[in-house]
Amino acid sequence: MAGSITTNNLSASFGDIRAVEGISIEIPANKVTALIGPSGCGKSTFLRCLNRMHELVPGAHASGEVIWDGKNIYAPEMDATAVRRGIGMVFQKPNPFPLMSVADNVSAGLRLAGVRKNKAAMEEIIERSLRMAALWDEVKNKLGKPGGSLSGGQQQRLCIARALAVEPDVILMDEPCSALDPASTQKIEDTIEELKSDYTIVIVTHNMQQAARVSDFTGFLLTRESGEPGRLVEHGTTSKIFTMPDRKETENYITGRFG
């Protein structure tokens, strides 16, 4: 099914250091899956394995399978740039291209993919992407302004719009709200809610309430002892993980967070 991702025994390392090990998880299409776990347990590393961003870090290596749309993205014949186009990413820190205009930021991925469209068609895609990211009304009069001139929350939604414009199957979000104020966070959560009918979303978050609010499924990662790689302790529907988790560690983490 388009947009679903299944990992089989996925492990990732930085040089000799194992960061995550043996992760097998199913990420269903058109749902929001949240990844939670204490700092340093490998959530970002795992997420970055899903679109082959991990291997761009010097010395980094991943093994195991990531099946996207029936194909293993780590198979030798797969083109990493094509994978990244189909599985978009939004980072923790908003990273629009600061000197590029708002409109050009949104269309950057299309232009990189060599998509040639006339001006009207391009403008339509730009508007649609910005609307989906709940940013259109705020920037429609400053499409020519540089991306760096927006507020932090707007920049993050611009990044979401930029990721959406190339029409990926999956969107990976690594703590997309951690640098934002509550109002911007609210907007992005609303955006995620809207997007999920068309996209598969994986979101890493430290905010338990956020995970509970936006996600359908939740996976809990943990490093059992320091120096050990992070592993997937448990995953299931969000309501189950948050109300009656199977594992004691999961319960401790969640209740500990709630206090």
Added chain:
Amino acid sequence: MMSLVAQLRGKLAVKAKPARGKLGDPVFSGLVFLAAFSIIILMALMVYKLAQVAMPSIREFGLGFISSSEWDPVKEVFGAEPFIYGTIVSSLLALIMAVPLSLGIAIFLSQFAPRWLQSPLGFVVELLAAIPSVVYGLWGIFVLAPFLGRTVEPFLSDHLGFIPIFAGPVYGVGLFAASVVLAIMILPTISAISRESMRNAPREQKEAAQALGATPWETVRIAVLPLARPGIIGAVILGLGRALGETMAVTMLIGNRPEISASIFAPAYSIASVIANEFAEVTAGLHMAALVELALILLVITLLLNLLARLLVQKTGSRALRKGGR
């Protein structure tokens, strides 16, 4: 009355606390100011002195000095045009050759080279900058110029000879050979500085491009070069400055003939070279004055180009900041 005293005391107390800093501060800032100011004084003094010595020539030839191309110490007729031409053209040719190559080196070193290769290669590039220019000149005259005269120049003049700048006889030694050596000499400056500014390109920017499916080169183009631009322009300015003032290597290679030819293979002359070649045998006052006026002109060219480039950097730099800032 009481309150005044109290106030005073309060003030004193406030003042007394950071006394050491307060005493050190004016002394330090005074010293720094003096240092900075002395540079300006020195500069002004130098220009004044040079202008004083050059005065006879300035009086005699006026603005015609710049546009006349006759240089004859015997007849005491002096014109600077061929030297100005040689200086500017050799430097620009050097830039045209060195900038693309340097940027290639900088991009490779900062973005693509494996780690173990980065520092040794960077070190070699920086080492190139440390070679004395007389060594470059010597190498240029015994190795490079004959090589160019045997291979590159005949090739260019055979195939592109219909363009005047590549036409005409080839000598080996000439404007072209001088430019090539200059290009090699400014290469390390430009590549080292632009590498530094490219290395500072934020990782987040590169990841943004990569996550959109950008190839390595596309990543450089949209995530590295735009932010590195002010640094690159600065690097080019420094390279240009070095090329304009380079004396020894140019003197040995440019051919030292005060002529302006259409062909870049022809011999030419530069301001720095003519000063170096003739100052020792100067006898008459006017000859001396003309040489010093040449020095003044070189100073002015350098200052103007620096100013221009600085304006360019400030403009793009501040724009980048404005755009980049939240």
